Amino acid sequence: MIASFFIFYITVTLFAIILLGIYGLVTRSNLIKKIIMLNIMGDGINMLLILIGYRFVFPVFPPIYEKHVTFEEFLARAVDPIPQAFVLTAVVIGMAMNILLISYAIQFYRLHGTVDARDIAEIMGGKSK
Amino acid sequence: MKRDVFVSISFLMAFLLISYAITVKDVLGMAENPLRPLGGFYLRHAFAPSNLTSHSPEVVTAIVWNYRGFDTLFETFVFFLSIMGALSIFRLTEEQEKEARSLESREPHRHMDLITRATTKLVVIMIVSISASIALHGHLTPGGGFQGGSAMAVAALLLFAAFSKFTLERKGLTLGHVITAYAFGLALILATAIAPVFLYDGRLLQINLLPGETGLLNLDVGEYIAVTFGFLMVFLVLGISEWIFKVILRGEIE
Numbered sequence A: 001m002i003a004s005f006f007i008f009y010i011t012v013t014l015f016a017i018i019l020l021g022i023y024g025l026v027t028r029s030n031l032i033k034k035i036i037m038l039n040i041m042g043d044g045i046n047m048l049l050i051l052i053g054y055r056f057v058f059p060v061f062p063p064i065y066e067k068h069v070t071f072e073e074f075l076a077r078a079v080d081p082i083p084q085a086f087v088l089t090a091v092v093i094g095m096a097m098n099i100l101l102i103s104y105a106i107q108f109y110r111l112h113g114t115v116d117a118r119d120i121a122e123i124m125g126g127k128s129k
Numbered sequence B: 001m002k003r004d005v006f007v008s009i010s011f012l013m014a015f016l017l018i019s020y021a022i023t024v025k026d027v028l029g030m031a032e033n034p035l036r037p038l039g040g041f042y043l044r045h046a047f048a049p050s051n052l053t054s055h056s057p058e059v060v061t062a063i064v065w066n067y068r069g070f071d072t073l074f075e076t077f078v079f080f081l082s083i084m085g086a087l088s089i090f091r092l093t094e095e096q097e098k099e100a101r102s103l104e105s106r107e108p109h110r111h112m113d114l115i116t117r118a119t120t121k122l123v124v125i126m127i128v129s130i131s132a133s134i135a136l137h138g139h140l141t142p143g144g145g146f147q148g149g150s151a152m153a154v155a156a157l158l159l160f161a162a163f164s165k166f167t168l169e170r171k172g173l174t175l176g177h178v179i180t181a182y183a184f185g186l187a188l189i190l191a192t193a194i195a196p197v198f199l200y201d202g203r204l205l206q207i208n209l210l211p212g213e214t215g216l217l218n219l220d221v222g223e224y225i226a227v228t229f230g231f232l233m234v235f236l237v238l239g240i241s242e243w244i245f246k247v248i249l250r251g252e253i254e
Helices: A002-027 A031-053 A071-077 A081-112 A117-123 B002-023 B037-045 B059-067 B069-089 B094-106 B114-136 B145-162 B165-170 B175-200 B214-238 B242-253
Strands: none
Touching (some): A002 A031, A002 B002, A031 A081, A031 A117, A081 A117, A081 B059, A081 B145, B069 B214, B114 B145, B114 B214, B145 B165
């Protein structure tokens, strides 16, 4: 009961973080702030995935097989390894995405002197409010 | 102003709806959090003495490099593409590079004071040893190539802050050398992925045919080298002072 209360509490908090990230992504116009918000959202999603793989048994083991633990006990106590593997991939992809986005933002600033999305729309020929 | 209120209220409504669905309706099935059958499969077979074993007691590494090795291989390619994208965005023509180098040589060699430099030297040695232990033990303990490489990139950033880009270039870490090292890391990964095809008549990335743990170790080391030098490459390009770029690029536009 207490374990499920905590897991719900953490899940709802993580969803709040994800929504906050989306909110910042759509309301801020500075590209760097948008990238920061994207990262906050991505980290919230990654933590949610890790939480889904967690198991509320005591004591809980990492998914690493050890010699002095019997196989049945390992299966009963180890956390789910799949979300961890996915998050490892997602973190790398997020890092790669960050490198590219930051390079675009920096180069745009060097060429045109602004990272504001409205100004960029104006420079690129669109209409801005 | 009116739009802001509308957006805030709709986000609050979404949050309340999600909270209700998770806590009362338990849509994610998180109340008991049982071990899912697929996770159980990997836990059972990662180090079992049967056919499907991957010679790794660390189940996450077994999934990442063996069972779902293609994911990680393509992820390495994505990382490669993004770094190449960054490098091509910051690319200069030959004359511009010459101009940048002459402007850089006029720049004073700044670095921080003695205490910071001495501490940084000690900390960098520690970071390098820890990251090597993370990467080289990645198939037995928590960790792996990417984590070790990221830790190593932090050491490079510290050197950038405490000393300067020129110190690294004097020590031999110029852009050309770093790109060569990165290519070596990628070549190691590719060679390990292809080796079972030519040596043991297996399939691509069937590394459990290789003797013992060599496959996993090679992939971990390759990823470690690739990530370390990939990050260092981007840092070296970004480490050129902003005013130099402005002189070159704005001069080109106007």
